[in-house]
Amino acid sequence: MHGRGGQGAVTASRIIATAAYEEGKYSQAIPMYGTERRGAPLTAYVRIDDVRVRERELVHTPGISLCFDPLLSLQQAVANDLLPNGQVLLNAPFAPDKSELAGNINIATVDATSIALETLGRPITNTAMLGAFAKATGVVKLESIEKAIKKYFPGRLGDMNIAAVRKSYEKVSPWVPAKNKVAPKMQVDLNVGGYGTLKDVSSWRVFYPVVNEEKCIGCKTCWIFCPEAALEWKANNKPAMVDRACKGCGVCANECPVKAIEMKRVEI
Amino acid sequence: MSYEVMVGNKATAVGCKLARVKVAAVFPITPQTTITEYLSEIHASGDLPNFEFINAEGELSSQVIAQAAEATGARSFTCTSGPGLLYMHHPMQETASKRLPLVMAVVHRGVKSMQPDHSDLMSQQWQGWLHLYVENAQEILDTTIMAYKIAEDKRIRLPVAMGYDGYVLSYTAEPVEIPAQEDVDKFLPPYKPMPGIFPVSDKDDKWRDFEANPKTFGAGWGEGDPMKPWQMHNEAALNGETVIKEVFAEWGKKFGRTYGNGMIEQYRVEGADCVITAMGTIAGTAMAAIDKLWADGKKVGLVKIRSFLPFPRSDFQAIAKNVKAIGVFDRSCQPGMWGPVYHQMRSTLYDEAKKTPVIGFIGGLSGKEVRVADMYKIGEKTLKVAQGGKPEAPIQWV
Structure with a gap:
């Protein structure tokens, strides 16, 4: 999961982990902490399994990559090192066939920033990505995401976030294979783990x-x-x-x- | 029983709450800080009656305050990381010498970087505490409660340090089952303080019995043998091997979760040609490597070491009889002496009739990520020695 400090990617990773456990699966959500600052790129990792997850290295070859930020969604780094036919879900205001990201991957997009502004009044895109995540990947059900959100955001804040989830569930695009197969040589490294x-x-x-x-x-x-x-x-x-x-x-x-x-x- | 997806540090705080800790004296330091925050929230909520939360002005004070609270008869807690632990060094010795069953969480942070390795807790080996190393958030919660039962056992009466890796465990969220308070209360009765006991004369043998012969905290300057407090302390620490196994067995029976026998946890050791050992989060990663090794026809088992102090001597002496090599992973290095676990292992097996080769690996220092592939290689290298090959070096850097 790629995002920027302040977009709630770490919370989103925990919500997915909670939703998975609600469905009887084990899970683990690892945040990658470094020098923290609002707006700095960050990564978080989630593993879901039928048995308790004990492996604790970072997820270096994910099956699914989520990007919470529209500018980071343009960076090839969010689509690198995926498993073959990996899924890349982007926060982007355009259709997935417009994405230049390359590789043996499938791309889907949702305009999470607009959804967040409409439902929350702020560009905090985590919950506006989670509905899209549930719909597009099918990893967890929409109800489980909503149940998990209520644990993290009680009261009115929970209702607003659930509205964002539902909207993104409706609006997410279908998967489209990446049109580019070969990634550009010059790339920005998004890994700012460490200090x-x-x-x-x-x-x-x-x-x-x-x-x-x-x-x-x-x-x-x-x-x-x-x-x-x-x-x-x-x-x-x-x-x-x-x-x-x-x-x-x-x-x-x-x-x-x-x-x-x-x-x-x-x-x- | 309920559950929550919580980070390792929260599991510690919830464990303290379930253990009905009366006093927490803490000073924040990354990556331990959020324990102090969660404890402060518990205090503010009023959910834990008679709970005092004390913001100390440093680790030296937090240890002294927790020590004093424990001496007055309050079940107490403190926690720290890396340099904070080093700053506690002096009063830690007193806590143990006064035979106070304090429990402390040590959220590992290396001494050369902010990232985790075991160099902080390993540097406190001489302080007379028991040292447990745990791997995941559920184990943290369960072990926090069990640590009090171990520490307060009459045969032990020593402080217990529970170490776990900072960042990758302290901040990683996992589903944790929270046992019901009434079940924990049945498992862990209220703390019954007992004054320290020390021999008045060499003929006075009652010093072994805390209740029958209450005297004072700490060794006095009486006419007794000045070596006796040391002898008692050593005996108590060695009793850990028995008591830890008992307490973990009882926990397993009551709560249905076990961690091997408490001293060690074996993973696919049966039928293995050799075993590797690991502590803390690396043991979890090693399990994934072991599965891959077996899938590739390489019979390598894992022994997760849960208690470093006391060292699981009888367990390893038994395991060594059935394997052809042991690869020891150390997440700390004492410059000039290599890894402490490696030395313990070799000394444990020295008197055994069957000589089992022990090779050492040092890795994960200053937070360097230890990956499944690294542990796989360690398994392969150990297997090579089990098959009669020579290791590249007796101790290798990973």
Whole structure:
């Protein structure tokens, strides 16, 4: 399962695990934690079996891949390493035959973001994917998903989420074999497991820090507060961003006592 | 009985609730933190009567507070991870020396990274606690309750540490069956505190009996033999082998869930040419590898080690009689001495008439993922030795 922090992919993995257990099956939902930040790509894994699941490695060759984010749905990485004839269910506003994802896979799409905005008023797409998941894969029944959702979201919130589930159950497209068989060579690696200091998180930034060296007094407050060791110290006693390590949180700008750091919008 | 799909850390908190823990003294540290959060929620809900939740200012304090609470007669709990455990090192010794049956969850976090390995709990071998290693969320809940029964047994009266891997178990959600409170109450009676007992003189042999001869907590500076507290402590820890088996057998009878004999859990060992051993979550992954090995005609069994301290000596001496090699997997490394499980295994089998080769594997350090394919290879390598081959090295990195 691929999503971004804040879209509820981890909760969705637990809802599927709960729904499966409701149907008499054993299950396991593993979240992949790393440097957490709203909007950062993340993965979660679910196993379902007739006996208690004891194997605990991550799921490296899934049968089904779910993508909760419309932009990640464009990335080949969400469709890689699937079992032959694997199923890829995307949150995308277009029909599955428009997807460029490649491989010996079948693709289905549902516009979960629109469904979430209509039913929840926020682009939290997890429950708006789960109805589509139940319908398209048949792994769990719609009733079981609804039963599980009530355990996680009591009251009105549960009703709203169930509305999202039902809508996506109706709207999901049929499966279509991928039109491209060979994946492109250049690919973005979505695996950000582990810690920011060890990974390239430059693609997470919406804003990045720019230092006004005239104003900077070289006190190192920014360097002390940076949670990812993403500031290096230059010979002239001024800080500079480490491109690979900065996730764009803005703590440095916030802590600077002379306001010498400005967060600028990344231009694409 | 009910069920919930819950993460490993929640299973610990629910286990504490079912054990009717009176005092939890905790300090948060990843990946243990959510236990403290769940316990704090239980406290706030008021569902557990007479439950004190104490936010300590560090692990040194959380251990001391839990220790003191236990000494006043309250069933107590604490939990930590990696560096937090190292910070507790000093008072942990006191908890054991005072013979206080505290239970602590250690959510493994390595000492060289935030990711899991067993180097945290392995570094506390000399503290006089019993060390159990568990594999899945259900086992966490069940073992939390059983740990109190083991710790509070008159033959033991020692603290118990229950270790499980951070992240892959602490945060992984699985269906967990929650036993009914009244059944747990029947299994685990209320904690009956007993003062510590220590010999006044060498002729005074009543020191073995907690009830008949209450004295004080901790060894005094009396005229008694200063070695006696050590002798008693060692004896009590060794009693673990008997008591753990008894408690797990009773649990199995009452709740229908067993974990081998409590000390070890054997998987497809019957008819196997050789066995590999593993602890914690890696044992679960190893089971998948064992199934593949048998499917490929390779007769390799698995022994999951549940209790590292005391070490399942009699079990392995019996197993060694029937297999031609043992491959030991260590998820920690004491630099200069290799893996601690490997050493225990070799010392356990040293006096046996039949020499069974023991080879070592070290893997999963600093959270490196151990995959089914890794355990498959370990099985193959052990099998090669069982068939008379020479290992590439006595101990290998995975």
